[in-house]
Amino acid sequence: MVHTTVNAGQHPAPASQGRPGRWLRRLAGVVLTLAVLPLAHAEDGYELWLRYRPAADAAAQAYRAQVAQVVAPAASDTQRATRDELSRGLRGLLGRAPMLADAPTAAGALLVGTPASLPSIDRLGLDLDDLGEEGYLIRSVRVDGRAATVVAANSDTGALYGAFHLLRLMQSGQPLEALDLREVPKVGLRVLNHWDDLNRHVERGYSGQSIWDWHRLPGWLDPRYTDYARANASIGINGTVLNNVNANAQILTAPYLDKVAALAGVMRPYGIRVYVSARFSAPMEIGGLDTADPLDPAVRRWWQAKADEIYAKVPDFGGFLVKANSEGQPGPQDFGRSHADGANMLAEVLAPHGGVVMWRAFVYSDEEPDDRHKQAYTEFVPHDGEFRDNVLVQVKNGAIDFQPREPFHPLFGAMPKTPLMMEFQITKEYLGFATHLVYLGPMYEEVLRADTHAKGPGSTVAKVVDGSLEGHALSGIAGVANIGSDRNWSGSHFDQANWYVFGRMAWDPSVDARTVAQEWTRMTFSTDPAFVEPVVEMMMASHQAAVDYMTPLGLHHLMGRGHHYGPAPWVEGGPRADWTSVYFHRATKEGIGFDRTTSGSDAVSQYAPPVAEVFNDPARVPEEFLLWFHHRPWTSRVASGRTLWDELVHRYSRGVGEVARMRETWTGLDRYVDPERHHQVERFLAIQQQEAQWWRDASIAYFQTFSGLPLPEGEAPPAQSLEYYKSLEFPYAPGDTQ
């Protein structure tokens, strides 16, 4: 759809009002105007941050001189992908296809490649030693006395990453003079986890169906797969786990492995390896064995043969992700064996092929709910040092479960002999699904910068994860993908930013959320500062806003049962105590909060002493985690001088107010954004405002039955009765488990 505006004065006069000649001339004028006006193309978000719209005039002029010629080989698939991307990008940004050459022959050459792939790069004698396999440098140089730009790496993939970086500079309007950039990823495995089922349902997915069209694979390779790979490569993601951690063993059967191989073929040129989630009981379900005991020789042989079969089809297969003995999934404990036994058995069969096992630490016992916060630590720490060296233990950012805000997981820093992978959730299961605008950059940043004190001050989670704290060779970050078949990939335009920031922080955990938000906004919408600044402010405030209107002051797990949509702090009963809200908030007439101090569940003692001391002390614990670690009287005072009850209400309202402000900001920015995307964001913010209000009102109505206290002055009472909020049901909320 193409939108054009015709000003009132341009409307052709009706024929009866003028001579036919004048009418025709006017019509011709309008047609001409329409033809030369830059048409505001409707945008549906499909292009993500790789839109390559024309650069602003001044910048474009400089870029045309600086990148007059592209010298990039195209002998391998990755090289071709690199050159295609440069052509596509430069054509869009500069309005004309770049001149391609085999060697630099003019000023303004852009050289992209490796010393092996491009003699003119070899001749520059650049120092590439410390760039490793994936790093690159971008430098302004002189070649035969003429100005040139070089993007150089040791591998084709490194050069591809460098090309994307250069395009990013141009897309965000940065100058290309005097460039001297070196980039090396700090984390080895930068992986998306798709929770996609083989029937295309996506667990906790809010953006349509799975993008993997399993039924038509391997015969039909949807072009979307290539665009997916391009988008990932542009932010340095180098792995993808194709299927749900609640795995179906079918993925390991021959027909599905052919489909996996076909996808691997699409990903390979973009430096992306594929992985699958393996179901631990697969030898029984598809192998005809009567046990999956990891120490049973027949079971080991079965996995050995399976690994060989996979690698025959996918030589660069990444390995297995495993959810075992968690939430009813099978695992080694079913056979009296440990997590280490299970992980090592799989690691052993993958090792000769170079594959890894990503073994999840998201476990909690089926029977006895000791404080759930403590269970992963209790189960895993005793096995530190027992895992084979191609095993990573994958740990969620916090100890409960992707809540709006959690203190960092106590396992970080507590298993020095094991590489620990970070698992973030990109899909917003507990943060308003895809309708709420919540930028996750600040949340990721908060966790990565948290200090575990494992080896003294400065032992940040980032250093645990990137392996530098203990000198691990393997390191990784996983993100539970928010990608689906929706045209805009992520269910909303702003949720693309969460995919983007995940990739950027996986590459470099020290990059800051604000810089990434700026970068993304400039590429995705507009480089105009009058737009970028307010949008970035809005993004940066959005996570705190959601925490405020959902789970302020360290409250957690208060969402609707099962689907996790909307407020339901009243949930109780059912199969397990730790699947209820009352288990987590523990509100009584006296107070609220989960006592995890040394006199409560003692979860605090799982942190290093300097951290434990702070968390244990209600006067020192960061206020955002107050009720996470403490049960506090309603009338106790908090830092603001308010009582706890008043503060809680204040924060709920503050969150709603922030969403109202975000909406106002966005509404005023319509002239910078195409109407389609502007409209959808505007409507989603309206939904968010409504739902934030619902969260506030329902939560206040409920907690007031415990506190028995009046609302602070000026605070509006909930719009409906508590009974009304409790009566709401959402049997078809998206993303639920199947």
Ligand code: BDP
């Ligand atoms: C929970 C999700 C559930 C996942 C589980 C997991 O609700 O759907 O299977 O995490 O991470 O947050 O395994």
